[in-house]
Amino acid sequence: MWEMRGPVIVAPVLEVVVAEQCNLTCRACSHLSPVAPKNFANPVETGRALGVLYTAFHMKVVKLMGGEPLLHPDFAAVVAAIRSAAPAAELHLVTNGHLLSRMDLSEMDGIDQITVSIYASATIARSGRAALEQADRRGIRVVQQAMEQFNESYCEHPHSDPDMTRRIYRACKIAHDWNCFTLRAGFFYKCPQAYALTTVLGSAASGAHADNGVDLTDPAFADPAVLADRLHDYLSADQPLPACRHCLGSSGRAFRHEQLPRRLWRSAQSQAPSGLLT
Numbered sequence: 001m002w003e004m005r006g007p008v009i010v011a012p013v014l015e016v017v018v019a020e021q022c023n024l025t026c027r028a029c030s031h032l033s034p035v036a037p038k039n040f041a042n043p044v045e046t047g048r049a050l051g052v053l054y055t056a057f058h059m060k061v062v063k064l065m066g067g068e069p070l071l072h073p074d075f076a077a078v079v080a081a082i083r084s085a086a087p088a089a090e091l092h093l094v095t096n097g098h099l100l101s102r103m104d105l106s107e108m109d110g111i112d113q114i115t116v117s118i119y120a121s122a123t124i125a126r127s128g129r130a131a132l133e134q135a136d137r138r139g140i141r142v143v144q145q146a147m148e149q150f151n152e153s154y155c156e157h158p159h160s161d162p163d164m165t166r167r168i169y170r171a172c173k174i175a176h177d178w179n180c181f182t183l184r185a186g187f188f189y190k191c192p193q194a195y196a197l198t199t200v201l202g203s204a205a206s207g208a209h210a211d212n213g214v215d216l217t218d219p220a221f222a223d224p225a226v227l228a229d230r231l232h233d234y235l236s237a238d239q240p241l242p243a244c245r246h247c248l249g250s251s252g253r254a255f256r257h258e259q260l261p262r263r264l265w266r267s268a269q270s271q272a273p274s275g276l277l278t
């Protein structure tokens, strides 16, 4: 959970979206990465936005997220920009591990931990496992997380009842408990769904990025106190975001993890919202 400590907000984790698309196609991925447009974090813009955010928001860990972050064509530059903007934070790479074997491990300099998501439906090749052992020998902590179950994440149809949207938002552990605060393209979001639903479904369905997040390029945020106030109001708001209209938050039905062909990915989320909820 986040808290105000004096003039700054302190939170355990900030997630930085490094590459939005993914080489895997997990059904109901909460970042909608299998159908996300090809977008990579600009290292300069990321460093600048994180520098502004850091004046009012301190995090213990920065997670480098995707999609699959190792798809980024200049991964080392993003790591260097983040390291320089948030020097006190630990850097954790969160990856599915499939591209590790093609990396030069010197690009991992500055990374403290590699968290590998292990999927039974997409096992990592022996070369990938060897790369993890090498990383471990270089002093990078390696943590493996078995992902056996996913939850339905969103619905292509909006909730017809505003009360349902409010209930989902108020029960949403992603926004309120799980520390999934996200930095993407100069904006701060309380959850990754707040940007991902707009990039995939469009702003008419899910609201503009400026309605779902905090634009860190606002010149008023040169004053850290103004930024801290804005972040506080945004994080403690009791009204849902526009993106919540299509989101299931943490209320989606659980299912056994599986891969889906990209062409079928969105149609799997086309049931009525009531059929996707717990």
Ligand code: SF4
Residues within 6 Å of the ligand: 168, 169, 172, 174, 175, 190, 191, 192, 193, 194, 240, 241, 243, 244, 247, 248, 249, 250
């Ligand atoms: S979009 Fe709304 S319901 Fe979905 S994760 Fe974010 S806050 Fe929760």
